[in-house]
Amino acid sequence: MKKVNVAIVGATGAVGTKILEKLLERNFPMNSIKLLASKRSAGMEITANGQKFIVEETVPESFDGIDIAFFSAGGNISKMFVSEAVDRGAVVIDNTSAFRMTADIPLVVPEVNPEALKRHSGIIANPNCSTIQMVTALEPIRQKLGLSRVIVSTYQAVSGAGIEAIDELQKQSAEFESRATNEANLLPTGSGERFYPIAFNAIPQIDAFDTSGYTLEELKMINETKKIFENNKLQVSATCVRIPVVSGHSESIYFEIENDDTSVADIQALLENAPGIVLQDNPDKQSYPMALFAEGEDAVFVGRIRKDPDHPNGFHMWVVTDNLLKGAALNSVQIAECLINEKG
Amino acid sequence: MKKVNVAIVGATGAVGTKILEKLLERNFPMNSIKLLASKRSAGMEITANGQKFIVEETVPESFDGIDIAFFSAGGNISKMFVSEAVDRGAVVIDNTSAFRMTADIPLVVPEVNPEALKRHSGIIANPNCSTIQMVTALEPIRQKLGLSRVIVSTYQAVSGAGIEAIDELQKQSAEFESRATNEANLLPTGSGERFYPIAFNAIPQIDAFDTSGYTLEELKMINETKKIFENNKLQVSATCVRIPVVSGHSESIYFEIENDDTSVADIQALLENAPGIVLQDNPDKQSYPMALFAEGEDAVFVGRIRKDPDHPNGFHMWVVTDNLLKGAALNSVQIAECLINEKG
Structure with a gap:
């Protein structure tokens, strides 16, 4: 299985930190992981599963070479950067409400409608927690x-x-x-x-x-x-x-x-x-x-x-x-696992 | 309007203390008020609206001369003492679940079914708070x-x-x-x-x-x-x-x-x-x-x-x-007010 380059946008937030933890805990096949957040949080150190990570500011170039980008920094950040990520070749798993009701964007819970993933064109929406x-x-x-x-x-x-x-x-x-x-x-x-x-x-x-x-x-x-x-x-x-x-x-x-x-x-x-x-x-x-x-x-x-x-x-x-887990981070990571397994 | 002799059974409890407060606050026409509880609480002093009251143990004779008895000490105490109170001429307003579903005992919320009060034969049930x-x-x-x-x-x-x-x-x-x-x-x-x-x-x-x-x-x-x-x-x-x-x-x-x-x-x-x-x-x-x-x-x-x-x-x-108020004490006191007004 090819290892992928991953980014988490909103990495310092309640859900972002859990996405990182779940990726590590579940041994998601990562080549690299980039933690992105606002300028204010750039340089911040995050420790997860004993490993240290440094947070970077989110800019369009952040997504160069990224295969999968998790977005969890609010609808406005998603509207600003998701198309930048997709244009650079990443598949986006978006945990905000920005794209959930857009007709041709799949809204996926892997236990319920994994087949909807096949219809994605770069963006997959993670449903609301509730x-x-x-x-x-x-x-x-x-x-x-x-x-x-x-x-x-x-x-x-x-x-x-x-x-x-x-x-x-x-x-x-x-x-x-x-x-x-x-x-x-x-x-x-x-x-x-x-x-x-x-x-x-x-x-x-x-x-x-x-x-x-x-x-x-x-x-x-x-x-x-x-x-x-x-x-x-x-x-x-x-x-x-x-x-x-x-x-x-x-x-x-x-x-x-x-x-x-x-x-x-x-x-x-x-x-x-x-x-x-x-x-x-x-x-x-x-x-x-x-x-x-x-x-x-x-x-x-x-x-x-x-x-x-x-x-x-x-x-x-x-x-x-x-x-924060099945309601958000875990579901997003499960979506990524489905994508990887399909490709694999 | 004739003033009445009142007793509260379970006077030290969460609802009992509120019944006393509501009776005083609403100037319920009382000739006397007797606070009753278990033997353990007898002698205890309760202060409400600046007045002091001494708690007495509940015994059958407690209800001699009582016109209205509020019961709020649990279903078992009601089953033990309600008939004693009724036999001695009191009208009982029972705040436990003991009699609520008994067919000929009215279950009353004064804003909803005050007319049911007319059918009572000594006991009126106060519904559950919810x-x-x-x-x-x-x-x-x-x-x-x-x-x-x-x-x-x-x-x-x-x-x-x-x-x-x-x-x-x-x-x-x-x-x-x-x-x-x-x-x-x-x-x-x-x-x-x-x-x-x-x-x-x-x-x-x-x-x-x-x-x-x-x-x-x-x-x-x-x-x-x-x-x-x-x-x-x-x-x-x-x-x-x-x-x-x-x-x-x-x-x-x-x-x-x-x-x-x-x-x-x-x-x-x-x-x-x-x-x-x-x-x-x-x-x-x-x-x-x-x-x-x-x-x-x-x-x-x-x-x-x-x-x-x-x-x-x-x-x-x-x-x-x-x-504790409309869900219990206030509703009970309102029932008593309806009784008094009918008689008055």
Whole structure:
């Protein structure tokens, strides 16, 4: 297998550092790795798996000779540099929302739609974190039983808003008595005008609002799910909420299947043998997925599977994964592995 | 108006202390007030609104001469003493789950079904906290537009598990680095065998599991909602989750109405003028309900109202209230006020 030259744009960020760790941990066949970030971070030293790396400023020439470039520095940086990278011959795996809904750019979760990779012309989009874990858990069900409807409510961690948001949660959490007046500078969204403490709170806003009343995060879940499943008739609706968790998004997913005669045990059996999924579903042992224990783990954890008492085709499940790993860095590295294996 | 003799059973608990505060704050017409608790708490001094009270042990004779007895000391204490109180002529307002689903015992939220009070024979049940805020927000919609379906996911505060659970959250929250191994002794439920940290976590279990895979908390929401709305055909399903919030339950409620031609503005108008509700629904100003700011407030806050993009009759809303107040103590005191006003 040919070893490739890799670049990570946004290498100092919450996701960028995890991409580097996953590449090293999974022995991705690299000839070289270039860590790129803003001018401000140039010269910074990053240590991962015992190795030291020096961060460079991102400029168009950074991509000369690069085979695979991971982008995770925000939509604006992607819009600025992705075409520079592609023009220089790199395949871009973009972890921002910049290209996800562009019709001819594949939006890929390797466990769900790896075949979409074949249609790429230089750019592959990594879906939003909250979408990835949902479609990974739904795919084995969709494949065997048909899927007609999804209603999801999320419980999302602060790490999705970057390393600074983790620091803010830690600071606020230590100030219990003053919780309602704790200083807040980051959440719900940097693009907004108001900031609220996240410690001891639940904020029903992630990203900005659309004129429909939905947030962009909710629209990402709705639109990306339809694109990944290639089914515009699938009914999807979402409510996205930030809660005081460090890393690990939880999702309360209601879904309706097409098959009329399905038991909870049938669905458990499908998920038990599905790639990327760990079934944690034993109420007798109080065993179910929890964000606190998903932090640092690769799997999508699924539990609390049960039938809607009033709808024959309706089910609930509770799905948890580390939003920085399967929700972002791991999924991107898996996409790169698919590309390499195809070429190999 | 005749002044009445009042007793509070469980007066030292999270809800009991709030019942006392609300009685005083709302100038409930009391001739006397007796604070009752376990033998262990007898002699304890409680201060509320500048007045001092001494706690007494609950014995059958405690209820001699009592007109209204609030019970909030757990289902077992209610089963032991409620009939003693009723036999001695008291009307009991019970805040436990002991009698809620008993067919001839009214389950009352004054903004929703005050007429049910007329059918009581000594016991009135106060619904579960998570049910109260949901039916309060749904009632104005149900009344005008018809209601056919509800799917709810909750984000519940620790105060619902008692004062000790608040202390445990505070302690764990200060131990950020060791979050995955923090000591846990209370949650998810005292009746279980395993305990998990709640700080920096989301626990998808409140109360014990039923053989259906639902928790008792979820079944309470399902069954109580049907009873309060007197509609067994109403489709209701629930997922109940504990999150690291002190007091203030949040609920992501999806609902379908019967009326075909309803806008978000129609629903906002209904809720804006509804009793007990404060509408906080202005995305442009990032205005929506949040648990951290509902703590200590009487209202049920409603926001994030929006239409399901794929279902003409489907809507979402985000409903928050202080689970110790409208979710428990305030609702009980309002029931007592209804009783008094009827008699007066």
